[in-house]
Amino acid sequence: MAMAPAQTPNSYREGPDEHGHFGIYGGRFVAETLMPLILDLEKAYEDACKDPSFRAELDYFLEHYVGRPSPLYFAERLTDHFGGAKIYLKREELNHTGAHKINNCMGQILLAKRMGKKRIIAETGAGQHGVATATVAARFGLPCTIYMGKTDIERQSPNVFRMKLLGAEVVPVTSGSQTLKDAMNEALRDWVTQVEDTFYIIGTVAGPHPYPAMVRDFQAVIGNEAKAQMLKTEGRLPDTLVACVGGGSNAIGLFYPFLDDKEVAIDAVEAAGLGLESGKHAASLAKGRPGVLHGNRTYLLQDDDGQIIEAHSISAGLDYPGIGPEHSWLHDIGRVNFVSATDQEALDAFQLCAKLEGIIPALESSHALAHVARIAPDLPKDHIILVNLSGRGDKDIFTVATALGAKL
Amino acid sequence: MTVARIDARFAALKAEGRPGLVVFVTAGDPDLETSFEVIRALPAAGADVIEIGMPFTDPMADGPAIQAAGLRALANGQTLAKTLGLVRRFRETDQATPLVLMGYYNPIYSYGVPRFLTDAKAAGIDGLIVVDLPTEEDPELCLPALEQDIAFIRLATPTTDDKRLPTVLRHTSGFVYYVSINGITGSAAPDCNAVAAAVARLKRHTELPVAVGFGIRTPEQAAEIGGNADAAVVGSAVVSMIGEAAAEGLTGKPLADRISAFVATLAAGVRGAKRSAA
Numbered sequence: 001m002a003m004a005p006a007q008t009p010n011s012y013r014e015g016p017d018e019h020g021h022f023g024i025y026g027g028r029f030v031a032e033t034l035m036p037l038i039l040d041l042e043k044a045y046e047d048a049c050k051d052p053s054f055r056a057e058l059d060y061f062l063e064h065y066v067g068r069p070s071p072l073y074f075a076e077r078l079t080d081h082f083g084g085a086k087i088y089l090k091r092e093e094l095n096h097t098g099a100h101k102i103n104n105c106m107g108q109i110l111l112a113k114r115m116g117k118k119r120i121i122a123e124t125g126a127g128q129h130g131v132a133t134a135t136v137a138a139r140f141g142l143p144c145t146i147y148m149g150k151t152d153i154e155r156q157s158p159n160v161f162r163m164k165l166l167g168a169e170v171v172p173v174t175s176g177s178q179t180l181k182d183a184m185n186e187a188l189r190d191w192v193t194q195v196e197d198t199f200y201i202i203g204t205v206a207g208p209h210p211y212p213a214m215v216r217d218f219q220a221v222i223g224n225e226a227k228a229q230m231l232k233t234e235g236r237l238p239d240t241l242v243a244c245v246g247g248g249s250n251a252i253g254l255f256y257p258f259l260d261d262k263e264v265a266i267d268a269v270e271a272a273g274l275g276l277e278s279g280k281h282a283a284s285l286a287k288g289r290p291g292v293l294h295g296n297r298t299y300l301l302q303d304d305d306g307q308i309i310e311a312h313s314i315s316a317g318l319d320y321p322g323i324g325p326e327h328s329w330l331h332d333i334g335r336v337n338f339v340s341a342t343d344q345e346a347l348d349a350f351q352l353c354a355k356l357e358g359i360i361p362a363l364e365s366s367h368a369l370a371h372v373a374r375i376a377p378d379l380p381k382d383h384i385i386l387v388n389l390s391g392r393g394d395k396d397i398f399t400v401a402t403a404l405g406a407k408l
Numbered sequence: 409m410t411v412a413r414i415d416a417r418f419a420a421l422k423a424e425g426r427p428g429l430v431v432f433v434t435a436g437d438p439d440l441e442t443s444f445e446v447i448r449a450l451p452a453a454g455a456d457v458i459e460i461g462m463p464f465t466d467p468m469a470d471g472p473a474i475q476a477a478g479l480r481a482l483a484n485g486q487t488l489a490k491t492l493g494l495v496r497r498f499r500e501t502d503q504a505t506p507l508v509l510m511g512y513y514n515p516i517y518s519y520g521v522p523r524f525l526t527d528a529k530a531a532g533i534d535g536l537i538v539v540d541l542p543t544e545e546d547p548e549l550c551l552p553a554l555e556q557d558i559a560f561i562r563l564a565t566p567t568t569d570d571k572r573l574p575t576v577l578r579h580t581s582g583f584v585y586y587v588s589i590n591g592i593t594g595s596a597a598p599d600c601n602a603v604a605a606a607v608a609r610l611k612r613h614t615e616l617p618v619a620v621g622f623g624i625r626t627p628e629q630a631a632e633i634g635g636n637a638d639a640a641v642v643g644s645a646v647v648s649m650i651g652e653a654a655a656e657g658l659t660g661k662p663l664a665d666r667i668s669a670f671v672a673t674l675a676a677g678v679r680g681a682k683r684s685a686a
Binding site for chain 2: 019027028029030031032033034035036037175176181182185188189192193194195196290291292293294295297300302304305306307308
């Protein structure tokens with residue numbers, strides 16, 4: 001479905017332009033009240049990037065607090081099971097708080113501190129970004145409000161309690177579909193209301209510029225580490241990268257450092273929910289078209305009138321009707337191959353990984369594993385697949401139990 | 409007519425020596441026919457300019473009242489094409505009242521910008537307020553709209569400082585909409601002294617009329633704000649009343665009559681405003 005590229009860029013790593021555009025995607029589609037804040041943020045982030053002490057402080061906390069680098073692990077039993085490609089897992093689930101989300105939160109809270117902000121807000125879907133935000137807010141002593149859809153609060157109750165233990169206020173969002181997109185609307189409304197002292201930590205590579213680029217930069221630690229680790233272990237780059245994609249922060253974090261390594265194939269896995277033809281999915285690239293929401297132009301699930309359609313996925317973290325603008329661009333120019341996996345395929349992969357590797361993966365990451373299960377058997381044994389195991393699945397055990405008909 | 413119709417109306421208000429009343433309602437709320445009845449009756453009730461909300465599923469700058477209005481309209485099948493149809497019908501009997509479409513960009517982008525501008529102009533739209541198109545995104549819709557003589561009315565806010573104001577005002581026409589509070593529609597009441605100072609600040613940068621909105625709910629507030637501006641905008645209070653009436657089972661003309669009665673009190677408010685700064 002990818003449109004023919006107008007021209008192949010010399011580098012896939014030069015975006016966005018000064019207006020925050022990746023091709024036609026991205027931009028700054030926000031209310032005027034927020035515009036001065038976004039310009040301030042952009043400038044503060046540029047300054048921080050030029051300041052070696054900012055990077056040094058971030059590196060310190062990533063090592064000593066988050067627990068980086070995360071291991072690159074050869075999944076021998078999964079490899080044997082599929083009987084084809086050699087499978088490596090980038091173990092982001094071993095980070096403090098159990099997912100890749102904290103890489104970005106640590107970067108943004110240090111920026112918030114640098115900007116003198118006094119209050120943190122965030123949106124969350126599965127609760128992983130909310131927990132990561134509440135964690136760094138606790139660590140740096142800033143009050144924190146997390147917006148979470150009422151539906152998500154019900155299906156992710158352990159994470160809700162975790163956030164409260166960390167001192168955050170969790171505000172249930174009852175507008176719209178009561179999920180991630182509505183939580184983001186509500187966080188934006190909060191921000192518009194309390195512009196002076198509030199820093200909005202967006203959890204994915206979406207939102208108005210500079211968020212998509214900034215979140216990507218903070219998550220690129222995943223790919224940078226994995227590249228060095230792979231070179232050390234195998235003496236070469238992997239053949240295929242695989243990651244799940246909702247908004248797309250774990251995916252871009254892994255992919256970005258490899259985008260110009262043209263021999264590396266890149267597969268991103270959208271959530272196909274009950275199936276792409278069921279209408280109940282979260283596959284904005286497979287089934288959406290370009291539109292404008294939450295500050296950026298990107299592929300969106302929408303009806304003929306431009307109204308946003310509810311997404312569905314068993315994984316709350318992928319349950320979003322859009323995708324980061326850089327992914328939309330990478331899709332159109334054909335650098336990243338976007339595929340999908342259903343709820344059932346993800347559930348199967350979830351169980352397989354638990355039983356064979358002793359690792360309970362997040363339902364989000366299970367979508368990536370489901371794709372691996374499809375491609376690995378037919379690939380040669382010297383083909384290396386590198387999968388981003390973006391989060392651990394402890395948070396999902398209730399959802400999985402319900403899906404499997406188990407009583408807890 | 410387009411932008412000229414807005415200019416003519418504000419010139420007439422100036423000649424009358426009073427501030428104007430701008431009324432916002434959501435198109436198709438609670439249903440298409442009732443919404444037409446409401447809008448058709450607004451000029452006689454005293455609305456000088458009408459803002460017609462284009463419903464959107466994700467109105468990030470709106471409070472609960474306007475969110476709910478949009479959802480009521482969408483639930484009854486409202487689309488952008490139907491909203492333009494509503495405008496066409498209104499224009500069959502009213503050529504004088506300026507009509508401004510207000511909403512978010514995605515439905516317009518989905519409709520197609522050139523087609524939208526052609527159809528909006530043909531229907532009788534005079535101006536656009538698109539909340540999520542700041543001046544940084546002017547090539548999207550603002551510049552094409554200006555080429556069609558459709559006014560692009562910009563929101564200026566308390567966060568728009570003197571340094572940024574000229575940028576914000578650069579391609580603004582018709583009037584400037586001053587958002588009196590940092591926040592969403594229908595929330596905190598504005599502070600009149602702060603509004604007076606803000607309007608005075610805007611007037612140093614532009615010759616355009618300044619309408620003030622967000623948080624104005626009563627005739628008294630409309631009078632106070634009107635005393636300091638060229639117009640007061642009332643949206644959430646009207647839309648809430650439509651919601652309540654619809655919940656009671658009212659539709660059509662009975663609902664429109666109730667709204668007209670309220671708008672008449674607001675209109676009396678602005679007509680009694682004591683002019684100060686503006």
